[in-house]
Amino acid sequence: VQLVESGGGLVQPGKSLKLSCSASGFTFSSYGMHWIRQAPGKGLDWVAYISSSSGTVYADAVKGRFTISRDNAKNTLYLQLNSLKSEDTAIYYCARGALFDYWGQGVMVTVSS
Amino acid sequence: DVVMTQTPPSLSVAIGQSVSISCKSSQSLVHSDGKTYLNWLLQNPGQSPKRLIYQVSNLGSGVPDRFSGTGSEKDFTLKISRVEAEDLGVYHCVQATHVPLTFGSGTKLEIK
Numbered sequence: 138v139q140l141v142e143s144g145g146g147l148v149q150p151g152k153s154l155k156l157s158c159s160a161s162g163f164t165f166s167s168y169g170m171h172w173i174r175q176a177p178g179k180g181l182d183w184v185a186y187i188s189s190s191s192g193t194v195y196a197d198a199v200k201g202r203f204t205i206s207r208d209n210a211k212n213t214l215y216l217q218l219n220s221l222k223s224e225d226t227a228i229y230y231c232a233r234g235a236l237f238d239y240w241g242q243g244v245m246v247t248v249s250s
Numbered sequence: 251d252v253v254m255t256q257t258p259p260s261l262s263v264a265i266g267q268s269v270s271i272s273c274k275s276s277q278s279l280v281h282s283d284g285k286t287y288l289n290w291l292l293q294n295p296g297q298s299p300k301r302l303i304y305q306v307s308n309l310g311s312g313v314p315d316r317f318s319g320t321g322s323e324k325d326f327t328l329k330i331s332r333v334e335a336e337d338l339g340v341y342h343c344v345q346a347t348h349v350p351l352t353f354g355s356g357t358k359l360e361i362k
Contacts, residue, residue, distance in 0.1 A: 171351075180342065180353055180354075180355050180356045181291075181299065181342055181344070181353040181356075182353070183344075183350055183351040183352065183353065186349075186351070194349050194350075196350045197350070230298055230299070232299075235287060235346045236287075236289065236301065236304040236305070236346075237289050237291065237299075237301050237304070237344065237346070238301050238304070238310060238311070239301075240298045240299050240300065240301075241298060242298050243298050
């Protein structure tokens with residue numbers, strides 16, 4: 138099992154970014170997936186979840202700004218980040234399932250002017 | 251939101267000692283399906299988190315049996331018997347019973 142995030146970088150406040158999490162080594166379509174973030178020097182913070190049937194839930198802090206989605210044909214999980222704020226600066230991890238059994242290595246998103 | 255109170259915030263232990271970390275939730279973590287979705291994670295320095303324990307007491311694949319989890323309802327404990335150097339890092343509890351999912355504030359384990 139492998140999860141590899143990409144798409145991070147430096148972005149100005151108010152701009153957008155799209156993160157990807159490429160999955161391999163398991164039947165991606167059978168699992169719900171999470172995005173979790175960690176601000177520099179801080180704890181873990183749950184962002185969003187998408188079920189195997191593409192139902193979604195979000196943390197209040199990102200609701201209406203972030204969109205989680207998946208492409209089962211490409212074995213890829215996405216997170217569209219819009220209207221970015223400085224407080225969204227963090228390492229973003231994807232993780233598998235309600236049991237959090239596999240995590241990616243993370244991708245850094247820095248929101249700064 | 252469910253508040254996860256994790257203690258202590260830090261520990262310093264010698265190799266071979268045993269330690270316990272507590273995680274208390276503000277609500278019962280028993281799901282309507284009867285399961286309790288309380289997991290423990292370890293984040294080694296500079297690494298992404300990895301799962302140690304799921305559903306309170308189930309050892310993750312490849313996790314040494316020096317790790318054990320106990321508890322029910324709102325009170326949970328992670329125990330590490332015979333600490334080894336590779337156990338250093340930050341331990342996190344996370345509840346996945348209620349939305350939003352919430353994490354404890356972490357316990358940093360240092361080796362003396």
